[in-house]
Amino acid sequence: MPELPEVEIVRQSLNKKINGKIIKKVIVKNRNLRFKVPLNFTSVLENKRVIKVDRFSKYLIIFLSNNHVCLIHLGMSGTIHLVYKKNKNLITNTSFYHSPTLPKKHNHIEIFFDDLKFVYNDPRRFGYFEIIKNSKLLKIKINKFGPEPFSTKFNFEYLYSFLKNKEKNIKNFLLDQKFVSGIGNIYASEILHLSKINPDKKGKNLTKKELKKILINSKKILSKAIHKGGSSIKDFRNISGSKGEYQNNFKVYQRAGLKCKRSSCKGIIKKKNISNRSTFLCNFCQK
DNA sequence: AAGAGGCCCTGATAGC
DNA sequence: TGCTATCAGGGCCTCT
Structure with a gap:
């Protein structure tokens, strides 16, 4: 969860x-x-x-x-x-x-x-x-884990040197806790959509501009989710028993078949499996 | 070393 | 109603 x-x-x-x-x-x-x-x-x-x-x-x-x-x-x-x-x-x-x-x-x-x-x-x-x-x-x-997105260690130099030779796709890197800590399957899809990056794009093929977007947007998505009390997909409740609200802000997660929420984008959200985890994307604006 | 895939477990839901 | 299959927010372990 x-x-x-x-x-x-x-x-x-x-x-x-x-x-x-x-x-x-x-x-x-x-x-x-x-x-x-x-x-x-x-x-x-x-x-x-x-x-x-x-x-x-x-x-x-x-x-x-x-x-x-x-x-x-x-x-x-x-x-x-x-x-x-x-x-x-x-x-x-x-x-x-x-x-x-x-x-x-x-x-x-x-x-x-x-x-x-x-x-x-x-x-x-x-x-x-x-x-x-x-x-x-x-x-x-x-210390065996990668830095959290909010950490100063999660910076451009770190991303660039970690990903520059890698064949693995960026979606799997965002889920890899040795690369970055705290991101899971929901927020990985959301971060990549906000960054206009296709989840299948290999680490080594990411441009400098895209690396910077990942840096900024992983912080942005996670802090907004915290601000909204987290996401309640099924049954996540805080200790007092109330639900989070961030699921209402999902742009792609669990929105397969619906219109892309990016203004001016005409795409339809798709669901696909990447390494056996469901992944949501708009292949119209995520290149 | 890096990457892919199986697996741990229960429960909800869909389809027949 | 009841069966079976699929999927779910994670990550460890094994194999190539």
């Missing part, structure tokens, strides 16, 4: 709700995610304070008072729900308010605070939780 903007929306609301609070209890109901929830997960988290909820790329990063870091990836279908408590003194499930948006199946992890519980739900189990021992090790992990 979530690309950088959606994860950022989750981070913002999560930071407001659990920052500074003590984790009273952790229940792992189903350890099976993409990677097994680590065996020490419960003991590392219990009775620790949440210092801060951060984000890198599509990862949520929870800093704990014991210097450990909990890294969360939501995969395709991971969602976090907060359920509020009627009575602060009790830590039993009967003391929670009914939450209509909380799914009944696939709730894998529950993290209890005094006044609420954090529930991780993931039907497809492509998400995962990881414990990292300190922020130095976290940095090492993060």
Whole structure:
């Protein structure tokens, strides 16, 4: 589900709700995610304070008072729900308010605070939780990824030297987290449409002007998506249960057969498969 | 090294 | 109604 903007929306609301609070209890109901929830997960988290909820790329990063870091990836279908408590003194499930948006199946992890519980739900189990021992090790992990579009490292020289000899198409590069971090299948199509670049165009064939457009437009699309609360294709909700709005701004994604939204363009949006991921484009204005 | 493809998993939807 | 096929916001792993 979530690309950088959606994860950022989750981070913002999560930071407001659990920052500074003590984790009273952790229940792992189903350890099976993409990677097994680590065996020490419960003991590392219990009775620790949440210092801060951060984000890198599509990862949520929870800093704990014991210097450990909990890294969360939501995969395709991971969602976090907060359920509020009627009575602060009790830590039993009967003391929670009914939450209509909380799914009944696939709730894998529950993290209890005094006044609420954090529930991780993931039907497809492509998400995962990881414990990292300190922020130095976290940095090492993060450094293996390419820069985020907002980073100063994501600049013309970087793009040019990375792509100049490459046969692979630009759509796949935008999805390649070792090249750039945080872009997924929706925003890759949107960025390329705004940049008037055909997704099949090889890295080595991109002009300098096109590289500059990718730089500018990846920032532009992602920041606008964050501003609009992310995209809710199927069921993305922020922690408070409300939908994002950016899907109303899609120019190509899930618009196959409809008119290109670029003013003065007469094209019709097409859907095609690139490396087994659906890709949307207007081959009239994307050359 | 770079690139292509399979695969992990459940659920929604379409078509017969 | 019920079967089967296809597709979904991600990314790791293996093979060439």
